[in-house]
Amino acid sequence: MADLFISYAREDQDFVRRLHRALSRRGKEGWVDWEGIPPTAAWMAEIRSAIGGADAFVFVLSPDSAESKVCGDELGIALEQNKRIVPLLRRPPDGQEVPGALAELNWIFFRDEDGFDEPIHALVEALETDLDRVRLHTRLLVRARDWQERDRDPSRLLRGADLREAEAFISQAEARPEPTALQREYLAASRQLATRRQRLLLGGVSLALVISLALAALAYIERGTAIANQKTAKSRELAALATLQLPLDPQISLALALAANHVGDTSQAGAALLRAAFDDQLIATLQGHDGPVYAANYSPEGRRVVSAGGDGTVRVWDLDRRARAQVLTGHRGRVTAAAFSPDGRRVLSAGQDGTVRVWDLEHPGASRVLTGHRGGVEGAAYSPDGGRVVSAGDDGTVRVWNLEHPAANRVLTGARGRVLAAAFSPDGHRVVGAGDDAVVRVWDLARPGSAPRLLAGHQGSVQGAAFSPDGRRVVSAGDDGTVRVWDLAHPASRVLTGHQGRVNSAAFSPDGRRVVSAGYDGTVRIWDLEHGDSTRVLAGHQGSAYSAAFSPDGKRVASAGGDGAIRIWDLDQGARTRVLAGHQGRVYAAAFSPDGHRVVSGATDATVRVWDLDRSSLLRVLTGHRGSVYAAAFAPDGHRLVSAGADGTVRVWDLAHPAADRVLTGHRGSSNAAAFSPDGHRIVSAGFDGTVRIWDLDHPAANRVLTGHRGGVEAAAFSPDGRRVVSGGDDGTVRVWDLDHPAAARVLLGHNGSVEGAAFSPDGRDVVSAGDDGTVRVWDLAHPAATRVLTGHKGRVFGAGFSPDGRRVVSAGGDGTVRIWDLSLGSDPLVITGHQGSVYSARFSPDGQRVVSGGHDRTVRVVTCTVCRPLAQVLAEAQHRLDQGLLTPGEREFVAERVKAEG
Numbered sequence: 001m002a003d004l005f006i007s008y009a010r011e012d013q014d015f016v017r018r019l020h021r022a023l024s025r026r027g028k029e030g031w032v033d034w035e036g037i038p039p040t041a042a043w044m045a046e047i048r049s050a051i052g053g054a055d056a057f058v059f060v061l062s063p064d065s066a067e068s069k070v071c072g073d074e075l076g077i078a079l080e081q082n083k084r085i086v087p088l089l090r091r092p093p094d095g096q097e098v099p100g101a102l103a104e105l106n107w108i109f110f111r112d113e114d115g116f117d118e119p120i121h122a123l124v125e126a127l128e129t130d131l132d133r134v135r136l137h138t139r140l141l142v143r144a145r146d147w148q149e150r151d152r153d154p155s156r157l158l159r160g161a162d163l164r165e166a167e168a169f170i171s172q173a174e175a176r177p178e179p180t181a182l183q184r185e186y187l188a189a190s191r192q193l194a195t196r197r198q199r200l201l202l203g204g205v206s207l208a209l210v211i212s213l214a215l216a217a218l219a220y221i222e223r224g225t226a227i228a229n230q231k232t233a234k235s236r237e238l239a240a241l242a243t244l245q246l247p248l249d250p251q252i253s254l255a256l257a258l259a260a261n262h263v264g265d266t267s268q269a270g271a272a273l274l275r276a277a278f279d280d281q282l283i284a285t286l287q288g289h290d291g292p293v294y295a296a297n298y299s300p301e302g303r304r305v306v307s308a309g310g311d312g313t314v315r316v317w318d319l320d321r322r323a324r325a326q327v328l329t330g331h332r333g334r335v336t337a338a339a340f341s342p343d344g345r346r347v348l349s350a351g352q353d354g355t356v357r358v359w360d361l362e363h364p365g366a367s368r369v370l371t372g373h374r375g376g377v378e379g380a381a382y383s384p385d386g387g388r389v390v391s392a393g394d395d396g397t398v399r400v401w402n403l404e405h406p407a408a409n410r411v412l413t414g415a416r417g418r419v420l421a422a423a424f425s426p427d428g429h430r431v432v433g434a435g436d437d438a439v440v441r442v443w444d445l446a447r448p449g450s451a452p453r454l455l456a457g458h459q460g461s462v463q464g465a466a467f468s469p470d471g472r473r474v475v476s477a478g479d480d481g482t483v484r485v486w487d488l489a490h491p492a493s494r495v496l497t498g499h500q501g502r503v504n505s506a507a508f509s510p511d512g513r514r515v516v517s518a519g520y521d522g523t524v525r526i527w528d529l530e531h532g533d534s535t536r537v538l539a540g541h542q543g544s545a546y547s548a549a550f551s552p553d554g555k556r557v558a559s560a561g562g563d564g565a566i567r568i569w570d571l572d573q574g575a576r577t578r579v580l581a582g583h584q585g586r587v588y589a590a591a592f593s594p595d596g597h598r599v600v601s602g603a604t605d606a607t608v609r610v611w612d613l614d615r616s617s618l619l620r621v622l623t624g625h626r627g628s629v630y631a632a633a634f635a636p637d638g639h640r641l642v643s644a645g646a647d648g649t650v651r652v653w654d655l656a657h658p659a660a661d662r663v664l665t666g667h668r669g670s671s672n673a674a675a676f677s678p679d680g681h682r683i684v685s686a687g688f689d690g691t692v693r694i695w696d697l698d699h700p701a702a703n704r705v706l707t708g709h710r711g712g713v714e715a716a717a718f719s720p721d722g723r724r725v726v727s728g729g730d731d732g733t734v735r736v737w738d739l740d741h742p743a744a745a746r747v748l749l750g751h752n753g754s755v756e757g758a759a760f761s762p763d764g765r766d767v768v769s770a771g772d773d774g775t776v777r778v779w780d781l782a783h784p785a786a787t788r789v790l791t792g793h794k795g796r797v798f799g800a801g802f803s804p805d806g807r808r809v810v811s812a813g814g815d816g817t818v819r820i821w822d823l824s825l826g827s828d829p830l831v832i833t834g835h836q837g838s839v840y841s842a843r844f845s846p847d848g849q850r851v852v853s854g855g856h857d858r859t860v861r862v863v864t865c866t867v868c869r870p871l872a873q874v875l876a877e878a879q880h881r882l883d884q885g886l887l888t889p890g891e892r893e894f895v896a897e898r899v900k901a902e903g
Contacts, residue, residue: 063094143156271825292309293308309334309335333351392435418436455474477503504544591633608621641653649664662697728758756797758770778809799811799842811829839856
């Protein structure tokens with residue numbers, strides 16, 4: 001294995017040779033492709049193996065590498081494998097777009113004017129930071145890939161000390177590099193095998209030996225302590241198993257975390273519970289089919305679900321009562337499709353017996369049978385008016401059935417091979433179909449006999465196809481593992497990747513902004529079409545997920561799987577989000593009012609906006625700043641606001657008496673931060689001019705200027721008693737000023753780069769800071785050596801603050817995430833996604849149950865964190881959820897075996 005892999009453009013080869021020699025002299029082995037062989041499958045396999053076997057991935061950034069497809073592919077492999085990425089700036093990109101994964105990282109400058117010796121020292125230092133973890137990550141990845149390539153050979157799994165070391169690595173996943181999905185799966189398989197071996201071994205030990213060992217132990221260990229230690233160890237082991245299961249099956253993870261908490265009150269158990277409860281969005285599991293379920297769809301009012309089963313039945317489920325489903329029988333063989341009519345009074349189904357059936361739910365015994373297909377029927381759907389039905393058959397035809405006038409039935413041909421999916425457009429004038437020939441076809445029903453429009457791009461069979469709500473786009477799902485979104489006005493398609501293996505279905509949300517897909521890998525994915533990324537992965541089906549559909553309000557998803565279960569997912573479970581849109585620019589500041597009913601925000605559109613959260617409406621738009629607003633906050637009385645901006649002014653807004661608004665001037669250059677004192681009589685501000693200013697609103701003559709930072713000051717805030725101020729600056733320092741003795745500021749060192757945010761804890765004993773170096777630091781002012789460094793953000797952290805009880809910290813990152821850190825548990829953070837682009841501000845509400853954030857996407861988001869409550873409440877709610885029957889029998893058996901094995 002190499003220490004590093006170097007990705008570069010051929011134009012920079014002379015520099016890379018010098019770099020390679022310098023690193024070799026310092027004992028660093030670099031893997032470099034000197035030949036420049038044109039990409040082939042074998043060559044890419046070698047590159048993938050080389051990146052996987054290297055501890056770090058070094059990207060030499062220049063205009064040529066920024067536009068190189070090969071370099072981009074190599075970077076993609078490194079990101080996929082969660083490799084430590086170290087970007088070196090050799091030549092400025094000169095207008096070339098820098099890959100986002102590089103733009104958010106700290107670059108090491110190797111330009112001609114930067115010299116060579118100092119940057120090479122910085123590079124070696126970066127490579128050696130947390131080297132043990134990096135090397136363990138590499139070793140584990142190599143072994144996991146070997147296991148995967150050898151068809152998951154059990155002999156390749158970890159055991160003994162290797163397994164314990166790897167599980168410790170996983171449990172510290174907040175550090176970087178993070179574990180990959182393959183590594184987590186490899187460890188889960190290793191632990192399962194180790195558990196089976198342990199049971200077999202214990203079964204072979206004689207009873208006499210067990211008794212003698214127990215007596216020997218009791219002779220040396222006091223009984224109470226032994227039991228406590230045993231419970232602690234068991235609790236931690238179950239918590240580790242819960243962490244391993246989280247990306248694979250959140251419901252199993254939640255059950256194991258509950259068991260861990262019942263066994264022992266350990267920080268690991270508490271952390272595992274919070275993460276599992278936060279990530280688990282399953283609210284119901286419907287079980288009754290004997291075999292796989294191939295389709296599940298909502299009724300028009302969203303209170304029922306219809307499902308199609310491999311057992312030949314169609315079932316209608318009442319979601320409000322969760323009662324036994326209405327069972328419709330008649331098909332011979334598996335049922336492949338099922339859907340409600342637009343009025344919700346009928347159900348349509350299709351099956352391998354070659355029939356399409358229409359069921360009147362009030363008189364289910366008299367179903368109408370439509371025959372004509374030669375072979376099985378793979379899909380069927382109603383027209384928007386409910387008067388027609390479209391079906392897709394193994395005979396290569398799509399049939400349009402007119403339920404009132406059978407003479408008007410039509411057969412659409414052209415497909416080569418089976419047709420696996422068919423659907424109407426929203427206006428009912430077109431039909432989309434797709435199948436084994438890898439082509440998506442769109443027929444215009446108003447032009448009989450006309451050739452269909454062909455949409456080609458999938459590599460293999462197309463399993464699903466559907467129109468968008470406005471009829472302008474089509475989404476398709478393929479055997480090639482991709483979801484494609486076709487704009488019918490333009491021939492090109494967008495390709496969404498992430499599923500491992502075949503995608504079985506894809507459908508739009510009611511507003512057309514998202515797509516849900518179901519895959520052979522057992523996952524359901526939610527895609528944000530505005531930005532083309534997978535925003536949510538719903539895991540839990542044991543086996544393939546065959547279909548997924550949005551509820552009519554778009555807030556829930558129903559999925560059907562090979563495990564015989566229909567799962568209902570609440571997309572707001574864990575973190576319910578309210579989006580406040582209206583700013584015409586990036587939102588740099590967002591904060592709650594003291595009563596928690598309003599939010600103030602400031603943005604690059606030069607406005608300060610006040611939002612009413614009870615009505616989700618905009619109350620006021622305050623104008624006056626000439627340029628971006630970088631800070632905005634309420635006064636303790638809730639009637640005034642303070643803001644600061646690029647125009648160098650600090651403004652005080654009186655919401656009840658606008659004539660009393662004030663403009664405070666003095667900063668030379670932009671004013672970057674502003675906040676009220678606890679009594680509301682003073683304001684602290686931070687400026688680009690390197691000063692911190694204290695403004696006395698009652699006695700302007702008492703205004704003060706605090707100097708000491710070398711460079712701009714980005715953050716400033718009062719302590720809870722108003723006697724101190726904390727500030728953070730571009731010089732990388734955090735400074736704590738005693739306002740009675742301002743000349744002797746306390747300087748806190750540790751950040752590597754600018755400090756973007758700083759705030760006191762509610763008791764004033766700690767300070768939290770956020771930095772360009774990607775870290776959040778919690779400083780114990782009484783014990784500086786006890787500083788805690790929180791890592792996990794990828795790129796800059798723009799802000800951080802405490803919860804009202806001081807137990808948690810919230811941070812806002814350039815990686816587009818808001819993270820909530822539980823300081824009492826010392827666990828991985830809860831990660832909140834949703835913003836598209838950097839998040840510049842994040843703060844808790846006065847009750848600590850919500851977080852408000854502002855971001856690059858021009859939105860303010862208010863998230864209700866359902867697990868940001870006392871642990872006992874989270875525990876009770878999680879237990880209640882599991883008591884509702886979320887686990888399948890197979891999942892319950894798996895959990896019972898794990899708990900017994902660890903006992």
